[in-house]
Amino acid sequence: MSNYRESKQRLLQAFAAQTPTTRRVQALLRALAARTEEALSALWHEANMPAEACLVAVGGFGRGDLFPHSDVDVLVLLPDGAEAHLPGALRSSVERFVSSCWDAGLEIGSSVRTLGECVSEAQNDVTVLTAMLESRLILGPRTSFNAFEAAMQTSVDPSAFFRAKSLEAQQRHTKFEDTPYALEPNCKESPGGLRDLHVLIWVARAAGLGHTWAQLAQRGLLTPLESRHLRRNEAALKLIRCLLHLQAGRREDRLVFDLQTAVAHQLGLQAQGGVRASEFLMRRYYWAAKAVTQLHQILMLNLQERIAKASTTPSLALNARFLDRGGLIDVVDDTLYEREPQAILETFVLYVSVQGLKGLSARTLRALYNARSVMDAAWRSDPTNRAQFLTILRAPQGQTHAFRLMNQTSVLGRYLWAFRRIVGQMQHDLFHVYTVDQHILMVLRNLRRFFIPEHAHEYPFCTLLAAQFDDPSLLFIAALFHDIGKGQGGDHSLIGAQKVRRFAREHGLTPTDSRLVELLVRKHLRMSQVAQKEDLSDPDVIAGFANEVGSPRTLTALYLLTVADIRGTGPKVWNAWKGKLLEDCYRLTLRHLGGAPLNREAEIEARKQEARQLLALRSALPETEAPLWRTLQLSYFARHDAAELAWHARELWRTVGQLQAPVVRARPSPIGEGLQVLVYTRDVADLFARICGYFDGAGFNILDAKIHTTQDGAALDTFQVLSSDPDTLHRDLVPLVEQRLAQALTQSGPLPEPRRARVSRRVRSFPFPPRVTLRPDERAQAWVLTLSATDRVGLLYAVARVLARHGVNLVLARISTLGERIEDTLLVSGSALQSPRLQLAIETELLDALALPT
Missing domain, CATH: 1.20.120.330 (Nucleotidyltransferases  domain 2)
Incomplete structure (x- = not known):
């Protein structure tokens, strides 16, 4: 039956040679089904199948459509008692037929049943019943097939x-x-x-x-x-x-x-x-x-x-235009929306304001579907509709479901014309895993949950702030517009700010509220950038961000929007470390806005005093901290909180000045996720690379690194790490990390090659071009190295090997993983950075290290 393969191939080649259209594809599917029927008929006769048997197409093949590589589902229908009359011959014929189908290139899914067995199977398995409902006779007695169809219809x-x-x-x-x-x-x-x-x-x-x-x-x-x-x-x-x-x-x-x-x-x-x-x-x-x-x-x-x-379901009148029919909003007649377009948004006002309503009836859904032509510019500018839209936003409950329903019925895109442009728009940034409209609605949902007490356990700090915020609807407006400018060319934050400014003017928001929602949309990425990429221990960073925000109310709104936005990008983007950075940024900025700017010396002295108290609570001897603290510079105290200062002092006081071997200590992270790892050892050029090499090989992701060199030449580094295995119990890994990392730091010789792993299909399809920027910091005392690239196993270790090769020292690392993309900021120093030629070589090698493997 090579003819079947050849004729099928000719059909596919002829289709591929033309511009594919819906009409041509339908013709192709029917032609493939017809050619398959011809082949099955020939094989049926060659197998000497009994005359009383039927060959029936079922499933998708039964519909008369056959896709190029779909299975061919058939039923060999036997009359009741056929096995008794032709036991051996029947079995042989069926086996010959099925095997010849496969030999001919027909990937069939076959079943052999009598009529009684068909009825029994249909009654026991709804999937079998479904397949047999879509049946079509290919060969055999029409009377037998008619009886089969009647039996199936009776069985259901x-x-x-x-x-x-x-x-x-x-x-x-x-x-x-x-x-x-x-x-x-x-x-x-x-x-x-x-x-x-x-x-x-x-x-x-x-x-x-x-x-x-x-x-x-x-x-x-x-x-x-x-x-x-x-x-x-x-x-x-x-x-x-x-x-x-x-x-x-x-x-x-x-x-x-x-x-x-x-x-x-x-x-x-x-x-x-x-x-x-x-x-x-x-x-x-x-x-x-x-x-x-x-x-x-x-x-x-x-x-x-x-x-x-x-249709006999009892109904309750909601008003002159709508009924409550079993919890579904039902229009009083099919032409309501065409006669009274203002009733369209009234539907959703009722949805968020009347207890017990859980959806829209089929009649209402149909009326909305058929009323799209009346949702025009005049409808959007109608003052009544604008008031109703604000009523939905300001309702005490139901916004999440209402806006999802408005999007599903196309009402949201018809009312906010800019929103219509981003419905179904993909985002190729390896960060978001949803289309733009779905991401926006997810952010809206996250914000709404901050205001629901039942969800307080998820993000307690956000719930606390939300309870004190005066107008949640302003946050919902900002959520709707924060990414609405995507795909239009230019900065989507600025485009969204222009659109929300117009929305605020048209909907009568006060000047204060208008400025707030515009700022939130324009700067919705700013807090995340400050928290994850800048040094929060620097008073100038906090002062600059406070000046951008301007008030505690704006800061709170921006914090809530930022958390909701990051959580709405994808299930793998948010983690506890990002939460801590954002909360620290919020608290420090709020203090500055409250008239208490960060005084580094006073802040450090307060931290030291708190650390001494924590040591005393752990029964530490007086002056336990002194040996270590005498060896450290101001930057160390600025970058660690009191609990970390006390932990370091308690673990290292016996070792200071007597360092013989690397000291590694680990503990479950105070942020509640991952491990915090302390490394104290003699400083060598490739130390950071060796530490990264261990974490890479052990399957840990580095979330944060604080690097310090003591005045007596020791390295004191603290890492925040997270296992790549989501089911890991980090507490159980403490002894293993302490032992294995200490062993790794005693090794000498060349650094091992980074681990290589297959990149995901998404990464291969949407590669993010690597970027490297190297510039002096504001005080010209060190260099700021920023890296952007597609994330993969061993990436930070590959970067560390390049820096070690050129004798570049790491001072501070801010590691930020955004979905499948990294945005890292490293503060580095070294004599090689003073040479333009060596700078160029370092940047080139870093780009090679960041590039995806070919």
Whole structure:
């Protein structure tokens, strides 16, 4: 049957030779199904299958569509009692048929059942029932197949089937995080994918309501507009899935990064104005998936009502325009929004203000879907609508769900036109794992949780500050606009600030509040930069940031927005160390704004006194701290808190002046995550590199490093580290780290090569170009080295080896990992930095070290 492979290949080549369209892909899928039927028929006859047996296409093949690399699902339907009449011959024929299919290149999924077995299996397994509902006769007696169809229809309980398929869909959606906006969505299984459309047809068939969109429209379950949109978006998803199969050369339903650009180019999409071709593709996909999600929800609710006859559900009048029908907001008639456009936002005002409402009815969802044309410029500028939008923002509860629902129904993008531009927009910064609109709504959700007492245990300090903040709606406005300027060219913070300034003016915010939301949007990245990249022990840094913020109210708002923003970028970005840095930045700046600027000498003296008290509480002898402290400079005391000063003194007082071997001490980090590791040893040129080499080999990520050299030539370094294994109990690792790191520091000879690991598919697809900047610090006493690159195993160690090779000493390290990107700031010194030629060599070698392996 080489003819099958050859003819299939010719079909695929002919399709690939033309510009792919939805019409051509539908023709291809039907042609592949028809060619497969021909091959199956020939093999069926060659296998001498009994005349009373039927060959039935089921599943996707039963629908008459066959994707290039999908399985061919068939049922060999036998009449009851066939095994008894033809036991040996039947078995031999079936085995010959199945094996010949595989030999011919047909990847079949086959089942062999009698009619009675089909009924029994269908009653026991809803998945089997689902596959057999989508059946089509290929060969065999029509009367047998008709009996099979009738038995399947009789076997199904529409209500139970609907419930089972609804639960399956919920489970599937949960697996894909309940969003169609994943960066690598599965165009078949993700929310808004083809499977959601299949579920609708399955449920309709089970209820005897039809098996095409046209039939559902004839029965009043769909409007003609909805039917057209379903067909159009289904065709778009089929086209993308088909191209994925062709590009991958196998069954591949995920829009993985590796294939997005290739699929985009095959569709004729090209990069424009700094926007990648893959971004245009994903925007097209997300809009289709969003429409499918909306229509799926509408039709499922309609099917539920039709199956359960839920139209008799008691209703309660909310006002003259809306009813409460079983907890769902229902419009009094289908044309409400077209007659009274102001009722659109009133829907969501009711949602956040009336207890017990949990969603929108199918009738309301449909009315919103069909009323998009009235949500125009005049509607956006209507004073009543503006007042209603502010009412939603200022409601005491429900904003998170309301704004998600507004986005799902396209109301949010129609009201905030700038928001519409970022719906489904990808972010290629290896930092955010959500599209821009989903990230914004996640930030809004995080802010809202700060104001809910039930979530106080998550971020107690944020909840404490939120309880004292006078107007939460201002934070919600800032959240909606903080990234709204992305993808428009230029600085998105400035673009967003312009847009929120206009919003504030149009919605009547006071001048004070307008200035606050504008500043929050314009500077929403600033606090994170100060906390993670600058020296918080420097009074000038704190004073400069305080001048930018201007008031405690603004500082509190910016702190809450910053925490919510970082938490909303992805599940792996936030950690306790970032939380500590931001909280320290907040407290120091608040003190300065309160009229108590940081006085370094007074602050250090207070820390020393607190450290002495902590030592006394641990029964330490008087003057325990003195031997160590006499060897240290002011910078040491400025960069460590009192607890760290006491810990160092307690661990090292016997060793000062008598250092024979490296001293390594570790403890569970006071921030509640990871380990804090103290290293005290003789200072050598490659010390930092050797320490990084140990942590690299042991699977630890370095979050922070404080490097000091004592006046008697010893190195006193403190590291904040976190195991790369999320299930690690760090307390159990203390003895191991103390022993193994001390051993590593006694080794001599060349530094070992860094570990190499495979980079993720996302990193390969969206590489971040490495950047190295080396400049003198403000006092010209050291050099500031900033590094930006794609993160990977062994990266900091590779940097440390370059510095060690050139005799460059590390004074301070601020390590910042943003998703899959690092933004590190190192304070370094060394004679090599005085030479322009050596500077250039160091920068070149650092760029090579930061580059992704080829």
